[in-house]
Each structure stands twice: as C-alpha cells, then as structure tokens.
Amino acid sequence: MAAKLRAPGFYRAGAMMVGGFVFAALLTWLVRMATGHATYRHFLAWEAVVTVALLAVPIAFLVGIGGFDYWFYWAAGRPTRPEDHSGHGAYSWKDYFRVNTDHKVIGIQYLVNSFVFLLVGGLLAMLMRAQLAQPGSHFVDANTYNGLFSVHATLLIFLFMVPVFAGIGNFVIPLMIGAPDMAFPRLNALSFWLLPVAGAIMLLSFLAPGGAFADGWTAYTPLSINEPIGQTFFSVGVQFAGASSIMTALNFLVTIITMRAPGMSFFRLPLLVWANFATSLLVVIATPFIAASQFFVLLDRALGFNFFNAAKGGDVLMYQHVFWFYSHPAVYIMILPGFGIISEVLAVKSRKPIFGYRMMAFSLLAIVGLGFTVWAHHMFTSGMAAWVRIPMAITTVIIAVPTGIKVFSWLATLWRGVLNLDTPMLFALGFITTFTLGGISGIMLAMVPFDIHVSASYFIVAHIHYVLFGGSLMTIFAGVYYWFPKMTGRMFDERLGKWHFWTTFIFMNLTFGPMHLIGLQGMPRRVATYAAQFADWNLFISIASFGLGLSTLIFVYNIVTSWRGGPHAVSNPWRALTLEWQVSSPPPVFNFDRVPTVVGSPYEYGVPGAVHGILEPAPATVGAGSGSSMVRAPSE
Amino acid sequence: MPSRRSIVGTIVAAIIATGIGIALSYAIHWFPVQASTQARNTDLLYHVLVIASVPIFVVVVTVVLFSVWQFRMKPGEELKDGAPIHGNTRLEFIWTALPTVLVLGLVGYSFVILHDNEKKPAREIQIGVTGQQFYWSYQYPPSVTGGAPINSYKLYLPDNESVEFNMRSKDVIHAFWIPAFRLQEDVVPGITTHYRATPDRLGSYPVVCNLLCGVGHSLMRSTVHVVTPAQFRAWIRSQLATASSGSADATGGGSSG
Numbered sequence: 055m056a057a058k059l060r061a062p063g064f065y066r067a068g069a070m071m072v073g074g075f076v077f078a079a080l081l082t083w084l085v086r087m088a089t090g091h092a093t094y095r096h097f098l099a100w101e102a103v104v105t106v107a108l109l110a111v112p113i114a115f116l117v118g119i120g121g122f123d124y125w126f127y128w129a130a131g132r133p134t135r136p137e138d139h140s141g142h143g144a145y146s147w148k149d150y151f152r153v154n155t156d157h158k159v160i161g162i163q164y165l166v167n168s169f170v171f172l173l174v175g176g177l178l179a180m181l182m183r184a185q186l187a188q189p190g191s192h193f194v195d196a197n198t199y200n201g202l203f204s205v206h207a208t209l210l211i212f213l214f215m216v217p218v219f220a221g222i223g224n225f226v227i228p229l230m231i232g233a234p235d236m237a238f239p240r241l242n243a244l245s246f247w248l249l250p251v252a253g254a255i256m257l258l259s260f261l262a263p264g265g266a267f268a269d270g271w272t273a274y275t276p277l278s279i280n281e282p283i284g285q286t287f288f289s290v291g292v293q294f295a296g297a298s299s300i301m302t303a304l305n306f307l308v309t310i311i312t313m314r315a316p317g318m319s320f321f322r323l324p325l326l327v328w329a330n331f332a333t334s335l336l337v338v339i340a341t342p343f344i345a346a347s348q349f350f351v352l353l354d355r356a357l358g359f360n361f362f363n364a365a366k367g368g369d370v371l372m373y374q375h376v377f378w379f380y381s382h383p384a385v386y387i388m389i390l391p392g393f394g395i396i397s398e399v400l401a402v403k404s405r406k407p408i409f410g411y412r413m414m415a416f417s418l419l420a421i422v423g424l425g426f427t428v429w430a431h432h433m434f435t436s437g438m439a440a441w442v443r444i445p446m447a448i449t450t451v452i453i454a455v456p457t458g459i460k461v462f463s464w465l466a467t468l469w470r471g472v473l474n475l476d477t478p479m480l481f482a483l484g485f486i487t488t489f490t491l492g493g494i495s496g497i498m499l500a501m502v503p504f505d506i507h508v509s510a511s512y513f514i515v516a517h518i519h520y521v522l523f524g525g526s527l528m529t530i531f532a533g534v535y536y537w538f539p540k541m542t543g544r545m546f547d548e549r550l551g552k553w554h555f556w557t558t559f560i561f562m563n564l565t566f567g568p569m570h571l572i573g574l575q576g577m578p579r580r581v582a583t584y585a586a587q588f589a590d591w592n593l594f595i596s597i598a599s600f601g602l603g604l605s606t607l608i609f610v611y612n613i614v615t616s617w618r619g620g621p622h623a624v625s626n627p628w629r630a631l632t633l634e635w636q637v638s639s640p641p642p643v644f645n646f647d648r649v650p651t652v653v654g655s656p657y658e659y660g661v662p663g664a665v666h667g668i669l670e671p672a673p674a675t676v677g678a679g680s681g682s683s684m685v686r687a688p689s690e
Numbered sequence: 691m692p693s694r695r696s697i698v699g700t701i702v703a704a705i706i707a708t709g710i711g712i713a714l715s716y717a718i719h720w721f722p723v724q725a726s727t728q729a730r731n732t733d734l735l736y737h738v739l740v741i742a743s744v745p746i747f748v749v750v751v752t753v754v755l756f757s758v759w760q761f762r763m764k765p766g767e768e769l770k771d772g773a774p775i776h777g778n779t780r781l782e783f784i785w786t787a788l789p790t791v792l793v794l795g796l797v798g799y800s801f802v803i804l805h806d807n808e809k810k811p812a813r814e815i816q817i818g819v820t821g822q823q824f825y826w827s828y829q830y831p832p833s834v835t836g837g838a839p840i841n842s843y844k845l846y847l848p849d850n851e852s853v854e855f856n857m858r859s860k861d862v863i864h865a866f867w868i869p870a871f872r873l874q875e876d877v878v879p880g881i882t883t884h885y886r887a888t889p890d891r892l893g894s895y896p897v898v899c900n901l902l903c904g905v906g907h908s909l910m911r912s913t914v915h916v917v918t919p920a921q922f923r924a925w926i927r928s929q930l931a932t933a934s935s936g937s938a939d940a941t942g943g944g945s946s947g
Contacts, residue, residue: 197905270902276879277862277904364880370863371878404761406772410782435865437876437883440808444801451793455786461750462785468757470691471772475762483754490750494743497793501739501800503732503807507872510865510900574720574736576869578900581908585896629769660771 062120063152074114078107101283104262105356108290112251120153121244142235143643153247155239158641160246161225162541165534167246168218171253173606175210178202180603185582187596189589199582201266201284205256208271208288211388212295213253215526219391220245220302222533223330225541227306229634229641230324232315232650232667237308245301252294259287270580272381275362275373279354286355289348296345299387303337306330315633315667317652322666324632324656325414329394332418336383336390336425344380347373371438378429386425388522390418392529393460396482399532400464402630403479404471407657410463417456424453434502435509443502450500457493461486477551481532484559488524492517495570510580513573519566531558531609538616539623543640546620550612557605564598631666632656692760704752711744725870725891725916728807732872735803742796807873814852814886817845821857821864821877824906826897830926840929845897845914847889848922854886864903868914870895889916 058065082102116122127134142156143149150163182202185193194202224242228235236242259266264282267273278285310331314323323331350373353359360366362373401408408414427449430442464486473479495517499505508514531554538546568591573579577588584592626635633650634641650667658664715737724730761772818829830840847853857866857877867874868887875885899910917925 196908200902200905200907268905274863274902277902280862364878368880370880404772405770407774407776409775410777413777413782413786435875437878437881443804447797447800448794451797452790454793455790458789459782459786463782465750465753465757466775466778466781468753468761470775471757471761472767472770473757473762475758483758486754487751490747494747497796498736498739498743500793500797501735501803503728503800503803503872504735504739506874507732507869509874511867571718571720576722576867576896576898578867578898578908580902583908585911658774660774 062118062123064119066120067115067118070114070118071111074111075103075107077114078110079103081110082106102356104283105286105290105352108255108286109293112255112290112294115251116244116247119247121247123153124240153243155235155243156643157224157228157236157239157242158541158645160242161221161223163246164217164221164224164249165541167249167253168214168221169610171209171213172218173610174257175206175214176603176606178206178209180600182206183596183599186584186592188593189586190583194582196582197265197268200268200270200580201260203580204268204270204288205259205266208256208267208291209253210522211271211384212292213249213256215388215522216295216299216384217249217302218530219330219333219388220299220306222395222530222537223306223326223391224302226537226634227327227330228309228313229540229637229645230327230632230656231310231313231318232633232646232652233309233313234644234646234649236305237313238305241301242305245298245305248294248298248301252291252298255287255291255294259284259291262287272377273348273351274377275351275354275370276364276368278351279362286352289352289355292348293345296341299337300341303334303341306334307338310334315650315652317667319652321412321415322652322655323415324394325397325408325411326391326394328415328418329390329392329397332422333387333390335422336387339426340380340383340387342380343376344384347376347380350376371433371436374433374436375430375438378432379426382429382432383425385521386421388526389529390421392485392526392533393418395529395533395536396464396485398630398632399478399482399536400467401657401659402536402628403474403476403482404468405474405659406467406471407655407659407661408463409466409469410459411655411657413459414463417459420456421453424449424456428453431500431505434505447500447502451497454493454497454500461490461493476548477546477555478532478536480552480555481528481535484555485525485528485532488520488528488559488562492520492525495520508573510578511573512569512577512579515579516566516569516573519562519569523562523566528558531555534613536628537634538613539627540634540639540641542617542620543623543638544616544620545623545627546616547612550608554605554608554612557601557608561598561602561605565595565602568595631658631664633667636667636669692756696756696760700752700756704748707752708745708748711748712741715740715744721872722869722895723891723893724872725889725893725895726868726873727888727890729870729872730890731803731807735800738799739796742792808886810886811852811888814854815848816854816856817847819855819857819866819877820860821866821899821903822860823862823904824899824910826866826899826910826912830929835926835930837930838933840926840933842929843912845912846922846925847887847914847916848919849892849916850888850890851919852886852888854884857883862903863901864899864910865901867898867900868895869898870914874900876901889914892916892918 059069082099086099124134144154144159150159154160182199185191185199262282262284265284267281267285267288269278269281269285273288310327350361354361360368362368362370364370397408397414428446430438430446431450434443499517535546535551572588572591577584623639625638628635637646646669648669650669652667654664654666656666721733724733815834816831817834820827820829828842828845832839855866857875859877859879861879864877865874866877871887873885873887875883877883894913894915897912897914899907903910
C-alpha cells in the first residue's frame with residue numbers, strides 16, 4: 055500500500071486530494087482567524103473552504119497522478135528519469151488511465167474523454183427538451199433548468215468541441231508532419247489530465263447547494279456574482295480547461311514549427327496541420343482573456359473586489375468585452391480544425407488535389423486576424439457605445455469572405471472527381487450544406503437592425519447549433535470515421551455509419567431548423583417556460599431532438615463494437631498520400647522507423663507518379679535538389 | 691466532363707429552386723405583427739437578406755448534388771483518380787470579389803435602415819423603464835403626464851408618436867424586448883440605456899425579458915398597449931387621479947398588465 059501511495063497513480067492522487075482539501079480548510083481557517091473571524095462558528099466557513107478547495111484539490115490530483123513528477127525531480131535536484139520512452143504506447147486498456155507521454159495514446163485519451171462529455175452534454179439537452187415539450191411544464195424547476203442549459207453549453211464547448219479537435223490533432227499531426235511525437239510530450243500529458251478535472255468540476259456543481267451554475271455559459275455579471283456557490287465551479291472549471299487549451303496550442307505550434315520532416319515546407323503541409331496551426335495561434339492569444347474574465351468573477355465573488363459592482367464603481371459591460379474577446383475567436387477555435395478535416399476527407403474521397411491550396415491556407419490566417427476584430431457583434435444590444443456597432447458589423451461580414459473562399463474551394467474540389475460516398479464523405483458533404491446555412495444566418499446577424507430584433511432569441515440558438523452541430527460536429531464525425539482505421543487498426547461498420555449520417559442529418563435539421571422561426575416570432579432563449587403560441591413548434595422540436603439523441607447511439611454502438619471486433623484495417627485503406635497512412639494501422643510506437651523525407655504536395659491525386667513523402671532514407675542528393683527517379687516536383 | 695445537357699438541366703433546376711425558395715420566403719409568416727415603423731424597416735431588410743441568401747445556398751447545394759450525381763464512383767472505378775485540377779486564379783478571384791461586394795452592399799444597406807430606425811424625430815415623448823427581478827415598471831415623467839410623475843406596472847403608448855425608452859436596472863442585466871416592434875436593448879445596472887420606437891398599430895403586444903436574469907427570467911413578461919392619443923391621455927388622467935386620491939397604490943396595480 056505504501057508503495058502504491060508513493061508511485062504516481064490514482065491511489066496517490068486520492069491521498070493528495072484529501073491533503074488538498076485539508077490544506078484548503080486550514081488556509082481559510084488561518085486567514086479568517088487572522089482577519090478577525092476567530093469564533094468557532096466561522097471555523098467551517100464552508101463556502102470559503104470550497105472555493106479554495108476547488109483550486110487546491112484538482113492541483114493535488116494532478117500532482118498525485120504524476121503530471122508534474124519529472125519537473126519536481128528536476129527542481130529538487132534528484133535524478134530525473136531520462137526519457138527512455140518507457141511511457142510510450144498502450145498495451146492494455148489500463149495504460150489509458152495513467153500519465154502517458156505518447157501522442158497517440160494522449161490523442162485517444164482526449165477523444166474518448168471528449169465523447170464521454172458529448173454524451174453527458176447531449177443527455178442534458180434531452181432533459182431540457184423534455185422540459186420544453188410543453189409550456190408551463192414541471193419536469194424540472196426553473197433553477198434546475200437554468201443549470202441544465204448552462205452546464206450543457208459549458209461541457210460541450212470546453213470539454214467537447216475545443217478538446218476533441220485537440221485530440222484528433224494530437225493523434226494525427228505528428229504523423230502527418232513525419233515527427234516521432236509532439237515537441238513536449240510531458241506537457242502534452244499534463245494538458246490532457248487537466249480536462250477530466252475541469253469536467254468533473256463542472257458536473258459536481260450539480261451537487262452544490264443552490265444547484266449548478268445557472269447563468270449560462272456566458273456567465274454575465276452581475277448575475278454571476280450573486281449566484282449560489284455553483285457559479286464558482288464554473289469560474290474555476292474554465293481555468294483548468296483553458297490552461298489545457300493553452301498548453302496544447304503551444305505544443306502544436308512548437309511541434310509544427312520545429313518538428314516537420316525534412317522537405318516538409320509550410321506549403322507542403324496538409325491543410326489539417328495548417329488549420330491546427332491557425333487554431334493554436336487563436337488559442338494562445340485569446341484564451342488568457344476568458345481566464346481573466348473568470349478570475350475577475352472569482353475575485354468579485356470570493357473577496358468582494360467589486361470589478362462588476364456598478365454601485366461601487368464597477369463596470370458591468372467590461373465583463374462582456376473581455377469575455378467575448380475570447381469567446382468570439384473561440385467559435386473559430388471550434389471550427390477551423392474542422393475545416394482542416396474536411397479538406398483532408400474531400401481531397402482523398404474525391405481523388406483530387408484540394409482546389410486552391412494556397413488560398414485555403416491564407417484564408418485560415420485571414421480568419422485568425424479578422425477573428426480578433428469582431429467580438430462586439432455579440433453586444434449590439436448590450437448598451438455599449440453605439441458607434442462600435444458600425445466597424446464591428448463591417449468586419450463581421452468581411453470575415454465571411456475567407457470562410458466563403460473555403461466553401462467554394464471545397465465545391466470545386468468535388469468537380470470532376472471520383473467521389474467515394476462512404477461515411478466520412480457523407481459527413482463532409484452534409485457539413486458543407488448545413489454549415490452554409492449557419493454561415494448565412496451569421497451574415498444576417500451582422501446586420502444591426504435585424505440583430506436588434508433577434509439577439510438572444512431562439513434564432514441565435516438555431517444559428518449557433520447550425521454552426522456547432524451542423525458545422526463542427528459533422529466535421530468531427532467525418533474525422534473520427536476517417537481516422538478510425540488508423541487509430542484503432544480496425545474498420546468501422548459502413549452500413550451503420552451511413553445510418554448514423556442520415557439520422558443525424560435529418561433530425562439535426564428538424565431540431566434546429568424550426569428554432570429560427572420561433573426566434574423570429576419572439577421566443578427568448580434560456581427560458582424554462584414560454585408563451586402558449588410557441589407550444590406546437592416546441593413539441594415538434596423536442597420530438598426531433600430525441601431522434602437526434604438516438605442517432606448518436608448508433609455512432610457509439612458502431613465505434614465500440616468496431617473497436618472491439620471490427621475487421622483489421624490495412625495501413626492505407628483510403629489510398630491517401632499523407633504520411634500517417636504510410637505507416638501501419640495502428641502506427642508503430644515511434645511512428646516512423648526512419649524519419650521520412652517529403653518531396654511534394656500532399657494532395658497530388660490524379661497526377662501520374664506523384665509522391666508526397668519517401669519513408670526510405672532519401673538519397674543524399676535530394677537535399678541538393680538534383681534529380682532522382684523517386685522525386686517528382688509538385689505540379690502547380 | 692459531364693454532358694452539356696446535364697449541366698444545362700441542372701442550371702435550370704437551380705434557377706427554379708431559387709424561385710421557389712424566394713416565393714416560399716414570402717409565403718412563410720416569419721414575424722409577429724408589425725406594430726412600429728421600425729418593424730416595417732427591419733422586416734424589409736430581412737426579406738432582402740433572404741432573397742440574397744437563397745441563390746447562394748442553392749448554388750452550394752446544387753454543386754454538391756450535381757457532383758454526387760455526375761462524379762460518384764461507379765463500380766469498377768475503385769482505383770480511378772479524378773482530374774488533377776489544382777486551382778484557377780480567375781475563379782478564385784471571382785469568388786473572393788463577388789461575395790465581398792455583396793456583403794459590403796448588404797451591410798451598407800443595413801446601416802441605412804439602422805439610421806432610419808434610430809433617427810431623432812422633431813417631437814417625441816420620454817418614458818422610463820425599470821427592470822428588476824422579475825418584473826418591469828414604467829415611469830411617465832411630468833413632460834408626458836402634464837402633472838405629477840407616474841410609476842406604473844402597465845405600459846401604454848400613444849399610436850403614431852415616437853417614444854424614447856430610458857431604461858435602468860435595479861439589480862442585474864435584463865433586456866427590454868418588444869418583438870412586435872422588432873426592438874430591444876439590454877437594461878444594465880449603473881447606466882441608462884435607450885431606444886426609440888414609433889408604434890403605428892393599435893393593439894396589445896408582448897414585452898419580454900430577453901436576457902437571463904435569474905430563476906424567474908422565463909416569466910418576466912409584460913404587455914405594451916398601443917392606444918389612440920385620446921385614449922392615452924384618458925389613461926394618464928385616470929392614473930393621476932388614482933395617485934392623487936391616495937387610496938389605491940400609486941403604481942397602477944396589477945403585476946404584469
């Protein structure tokens with residue numbers, strides 16, 4: 055037992071968590087005693103204890119599980135374990151439950167963790183739709199309902215959308231650029247373990263007295279300052295999820311910049327890598343702002359700083375500016391990696407080079423730049439200075455142009471291809487149509503007079519779900535099916551995959567389509583009940599949403615059974631050119647036996663004799679640029 | 691290459707689909723009744739946006755469906771590749787420039803509508819709006835009542851007269867939304883926010899709190915009554931009388947009108 059408590063793992067983590075809680079209790083007790091609260095009644099000022107414990111216990115868990123071991127050993131001057139890669143690879147399911155430095159294991163950890171939270175978040179949505187099936191329903195009370203949609207949005211944004219793309223990127227990017235791993239494997243492991251911590255904090259808020267945080271995922275002040283203790287779970291949970299995001303983004307940036315195989319110039323990078331490069335820039339610059347916004351809230355709540363207390367000189371609207379300065383770029387964080395996935399799937403499944411490769415890459419960078427200039431379009435009716443609406447509306451419509459370039463380029467990629475309409479391709483094509491609808495309603499929302507009417511109505515709910523469900527989630531499904539053979543070494547069931555696509559596509563439109571209409575008609579969002587005039591559509595939407603929920607079970611069944619017993623996958627079932635398909639499925643522990651050499655574009659489908667990468671050691675003359683029978687210049 | 695006939699047929703089908711889409715956009719009752727001049731402007735803007743959007747959506751869907759129809763992998767083509775087309779600078783320039791012009795035109799038009807909706811008229815009345823968890827109250831200043839100020843839970847507005855709402859919050863942020871007017875603005879503690887409306891249709895319409903303000907948010911509704919100027923003056927007189935008699939509470943009674 056003592057040995058177990060000393061070795062990194064769950065036993066030590068449990069012990070450390072108890073220690074973390076005791077530390078929180080002692081610290082608050084000492085501080086309160088020192089500031090004149092030294093009566094026995096204040097000994098257990100449990101709100102203060104919980105607030106400190108929310109920070110201390112998760113950190114104690116991360117220490118216990120072994121996330122910091124290497125650095126502690128190094129800092130203490132004790133012998134560090136040299137990186138012998140003993141932490142690489144997973145040989146049983148138990149290996150996924152420990153700190154592992156292999157990017158492929160971490161990628162799977164990320165993905166499984168994210169999909170668990172997708173199911174939890176989806177389940178919360180089902181409960182919400184049960185409540186909304188009828189006006190005046192008492193399925194849950196109003197406070198619980200407010201908690202349901204707040205946790206729903208928070209989990210799906212911070213524990214699903216953002217990390218699931220990091221999971222796919224984690225698995226695929228090092229393979230795609232010909233690297234043995236990420237640049238910082240230990241940081242990679244730590245950034246994964248922050249996520250279940252953040253998710254647990256969010257979910258545990260349901261057990262807090264007064265219920266879960268119930269101020270939406272936007273947590274607008276001053277309401278969030280006055281809410282019960284559940285709100286603190288949000289403020290703290292976001293810190294852990296945000297820290298994870300930032301670490302992974304830094305890791306991606308350094309990996310992509312420094313670890314590309316010889317010959318892999320930036321304009322030979324597959325677009326998934328470009329997309330994650332762009333996304334990581336957004337994450338690194340923007341995420342500190344939401345961290346700041348929630349630290350403000352935390353300080354207001356716990357210590358009475360009055361940042362947002364108008365009566366004490368606080369500025370209520372400041373919160374919204376800081377919050378949206380992250381949360382608008384965040385919608386690109388939640389879609390750009392999906393753009394990358396679609397580019398991979400469409401090129402391979404159309405058997406054609408991606409149309410306008412350079413414009414595809416530049417438009418990603420344009421979105422990164424413009425993404426920081428549009429945040430106040432979430433605030434057209436907030437009471438901010440009226441003139442700000444004008445420039446923000448203009449930048450908002452302009453950011454649609456690079457997005458439009460991508461859609462048109464994907465369409466042109468289909469032209470004169472040989473389209474293999476299997477499951478990943480269906481999701482990619484479905485994505486193009488539903489995402490276009492979400493993009494169009496987005497342009498409408500940039501129009502200030504129209505936005506003044508529908509802001510914060512169900513029209514917004516429809517728009518965000520067309521973008522995040524019809525957009526991002528479709529790309530995630532496309533990507534998970536596409537790389538499933540590589541990740542697991544098994545093939546998925548194609549027939550179930552098609553069923554999954556069609557049920558998702560149909561029920562998604564039936565669920566979120568009518569929300570546009572009831573929003574225009576005047577139904578506000580975030581309401582536990584509504585006027586009788588919206589009853590018919592809400593019943594319809596609820597029934598459709600249950601269908602949508604069930605369609606997800608097809609996916610889960612397919613993935614679980616195929617992973618356990620699907621037919622073995624060959625290394626390159628899609629005949630793709632990118633490097634990850636040139637190694638076995640699943641890839642060897644160190645990815646490549648020899649560092650590959652890249653000699654051409656990743657998308658030269660249909661070009662006779664085109665080569666992207668050479669896995670054999672390249673002839674010494676390649677670097678000097680002289681001819682070799684294996685090397686073909688990319689035709690432009 | 692796909693046959694000329696299939697391309698021409700598809701273009702015809704797309705044009706028909708665009709026509710049907712635009713016709714449908716007129717057939718659907720998107721909005722609640724229009725009860726303000728601003729509502730007429732905003733609805734017109736919406737219809738222009740829909741008419742501009744339908745062809746774009748049709749083009750995208752048509753290309754997807756046409757490609758699925760014409761370019762899908764047929765049996766025996768499992769190892770075939772598509773045409774190695776890498777790009778087309780002219781085409782890429784067109785689909786960058788055209789959408790830019792289109793969206794800038796639309797946003798410019800929206801600014802015209804915005805300016806029109808927010809223009810200060812020669813004459814307008816001022817009414818105070820107070821939001822608090824979880825109800826609205828309305829303040830009629832002496833300039834409107836011609837006597838003492840009135841505080842009421844009921845919102846009466848004279849028809850065809852511009853009104854500026856001056857909105858304050860006592861606790862958290864609310865949003866004062868009148869869907870029939872197509873107007874809303876947040877009601878923010880610490881500052882006074884404003885918008886103006888010109889009601890132009892008699893009747894009673896919902897007032898909705900449109901920003902999550904706590905556990906009672908979904909029931910924070912009220913009603914706006916647009917009445918003739920004569921009825922409005924009569925209502926003000928009755929409120930003044932109630933207030934001066936001092937019998938009933940001066941607030942006009944009733945929780946949410």
